[in-house]
Amino acid sequence: MSAAFFEERTEPSTVKATIVQKYFDAWSKIILPMAQRYHGGKIAYVDLYAGPGRYRDGAASTPLLVIEKALETPSVAAALVTMFNDQDENNTQTLATEIANLPGIERLAHKPTVNQNTVGEDAADYFGKTRRVPTFTFLDPFGYKGLSLQLVNGVIKDWGCDCVFFFNYNRINAGLTNPAVKAHMDALFGEESADRLRAKVAGAKPHLREEMVLEAMSEALHEMGGEYVLPFRFRNEGGRLTHHLVFVSKDFKGYDVMKSIMAKASTTADQGVPSFAYTPADESMPLLFELTRxxxxxxxxxxxxxxxxxxxxxxxxxxxxxxxxxxxxxxxxxxxxxxxxxxxxxxxxxxxxxxxxxxxxxxxxxxxxxxx
Known part of the structure; x- marks a missing residue:
């Protein structure tokens, strides 16, 4: 992920980080008793696009927020194994320093691992072949490079393993019809699914195209075993979709927990039914969203x-x-x-x-x- 991405913290990035941190907190406490009985007392958090750890304004990004949350609960701090990765050497060096300087970091029984690698087929192959302790994985690429069905399947295949990933709709929407990135799109949706999607979206109106792309993504995740898929939309002030945060799990309990967290992060709730979306305009124009029942x-x-x-x-x-x-x-x-x-x-x-x-x-x- 580009270091420039971390120059300024935005409200959507804060919402995204809060969702991930809250889910990690709930997940770790639910999973830990079983992990202590059957998995050597270990649970794990993996972030393959970790960044430098802080924004330019000093605010902590997701890696530090997750560790800080783990340090609040001694049993979680004793069990947690963390692995962070970024392809940028400056990011990994900065992140390692930021982690080392966290107050109370010595309470983390397992020292965090910070690697510098490009996420690609090797990563997907590794996670696909390696048996994991219960792990919560966050995948937040700046665009879509390295993000694939094979990778998501690899990180959720074992018991207690859930994943949430950043789905950059704007860039993926443009990439679908760009021959130069066909391989990336095929890896993301599956080749046959990607071909069907390209045919469906040709000439489709923007709002229908949005739904077609997300439906194809959800169907592909279901087919590989991700039984529970929950997307959270981010829109700009004009109401246009920019990206999603997509949660994938094989367990209804995880789905239910994340649903509650995303519901609270939604900017509207019609008759108490959340929108599962963050849209700045919602807060300034609430009357527009009471038209449905x-x-x-x-x-x-x-x-x-x-x-x-x-x-x-x-x-x-x-x-x-x-x-x-x-x-x-x-x-x-x-x-x-x-x-x-x-x-x-x-x-x-x-x-x-x-x-x-x-x-x-x-x-x-x-x-x-x-x-x-």
């Missing part, structure tokens, strides 16, 4: 898709929320409303009644048969 849509979906079924709130959330913006609290609100209005019946497996306006995870919703 997503909970009304959710109510109709549940009545149709679960017609004639008896399903617990917890199962509905696990089954229905994937690839949708709704949170657990959204389902509880809608199910509670449907029950209060007599549109569904309920059964409490614990033998108690259901209080109006509430809907606990174990309560079962009994949906009527769909009428035509």
């Amino acid at each position: 997503p909970l009304d849509d959710l109510e109709g979906m549940l009545l149709t898709e679960y017609a004639g079924q008896r399903v617990s709130m917890e199962d509905i959330y696990r089954q229905h929320s994937v690839n949708r913006p709704f949170l657990s609290k959204n389902y509880k609100e809608v199910l509670g409303k449907l029950a209060d209005e007599g549109k569904i019946d309920t059964f409490n497996s614990k033998g108690k009644g259901r209080r109006s306006g509430t809907f606990a995870n174990h309560i079962q919703a009994i949906f009527p048969e769909e009428t035509t």
Whole structure:
């Protein structure tokens, strides 16, 4: 990553770093007990495009923020193995110095490793063949060089391994039709998928092209085993998409945790349903974003898709929320409303009644048969 990228901290970069830091904090505490039993008591954090560690204004970037968070919890500091990499020698030297100067760094049981390498096929091959302890990996290339399906698959293939990566829509969108970078695009989407995408986006309107590119990326990740994919959009003040932060996991728990974190980072929430996007204009023009009624849509979906079924709130959330913006609290609100209005019946497996306006995870919703 170019050192110039770190000259000025922007609000989107702060939001991105906060999402990564918060997920690392939650992930490490969830994973650690199992890691202590089955993985030699180690967990890991990997950043292959780490940069120098600080912006020119002195603010810490992601590597330092993650280490600082780990140092707050002694059990995490004792277990954490960190590996940082950057292709720029000045960045790696600066980062190593910044890490060494962190207050309390001696509490980190395993000294951080800082390497200088270009991320390419060798890295993808290494992670694909090496068995990992539970690892959270952050991939933040300035453009797309080195980012590939093979690399993402390699870093999430083992138990407890999750990944979040920077998806530079603007540069990737331009690269799709640029023969000079065809190999990079093929590595990112898969050759056949990339060819299909090129044919689909030709002549498509910008907003449709955005969705086509992200859908192709998500489908490719699903096909290689990344069961849970969650993108977070960043738009400029004019509302144009600039890039995504994409989370990939094989476990619903990680997906649920990241969904909550990204929801809080969203600049709008219509009827409590987050946009999963950061857009500066949202905060200055809030009335424009109250025109949709997503909970009304959710109510109709549940009545149709679960017609004639008896399903617990917890199962509905696990089954229905994937690839949708709704949170657990959204389902509880809608199910509670449907029950209060007599549109569904309920059964409490614990033998108690259901209080109006509430809907606990174990309560079962009994949906009527769909009428035509």
